[in-house]
Amino acid sequence: MAKILYGLQMTLDGYADHTAFNPSPNLFPHFIDHTREVAGSVYGRTMYEVMRYWEDDQPEWDDAEREYAEVWRETPKWVVSSTLESVGPNATLVADGLQGMIRRLKAEHDGEFEVAGPRLAHSVGELGLIDEYRNDLHPVVVGHGKPFFAGSPPPLRLVANEQVDDDVMRLTYVPA
Numbered sequence: 001m002a003k004i005l006y007g008l009q010m011t012l013d014g015y016a017d018h019t020a021f022n023p024s025p026n027l028f029p030h031f032i033d034h035t036r037e038v039a040g041s042v043y044g045r046t047m048y049e050v051m052r053y054w055e056d057d058q059p060e061w062d063d064a065e066r067e068y069a070e071v072w073r074e075t076p077k078w079v080v081s082s083t084l085e086s087v088g089p090n091a092t093l094v095a096d097g098l099q100g101m102i103r104r105l106k107a108e109h110d111g112e113f114e115v116a117g118p119r120l121a122h123s124v125g126e127l128g129l130i131d132e133y134r135n136d137l138h139p140v141v142v143g144h145g146k147p148f149f150a151g152s153p154p155p156l157r158l159v160a161n162e163q164v165d166d167d168v169m170r171l172t173y174v175p176a
Contacts, residue, residue, distance in 0.1 A: 017145025
């Protein structure tokens with residue numbers, strides 16, 4: 001049975017705004033490994049459109065960025081959207097039936113599936129289908145952006161913490 005997890009980089013003041021900061025060069029390989037290890041990703045429209053950046057090689061990319069793009073392209077994706085009409089390679093459009101789709105992923109697959117994006121994670125969490133929350137806590141305060149939790153945080157219990165870079169901690173929680 002698959003595990004559904006929600007994890008993003010987060011600032012000290014609780015934001016998950018990808019435009020506010022970038023992972024350090026030391027941390028980037030951590031994200032490559034994570035993406036390589038997940039069985040698939042579930043995106044909302046907004047996060048999927050952000051991540052489509054990795055579909056086409058860019059001349060300014062270094063070797064790590066090229067490697068990440070390759071791994072991201074190989075990862076199966078499900079895109080939850082009622083407004084998109086099509087999605088890119090290795091992606092499946094889910095226009096409705098979020099709960100049924102997540103339940104099928106859990107029942108029919110093994111491994112970890114990540115839910116990407118605060119609004120989608122809130123919806124999946126409200127259905128009681130997120131097994132684990134992971135936030136990579138950065139010592140940055142931005143004061144604005146997208147909150148890690150799109151609504152009221154669910155009751156959580158800390159089960160692990162790990163230093164993943166010189167100044168970044170991964171905090172792992174499960175629903176309480």
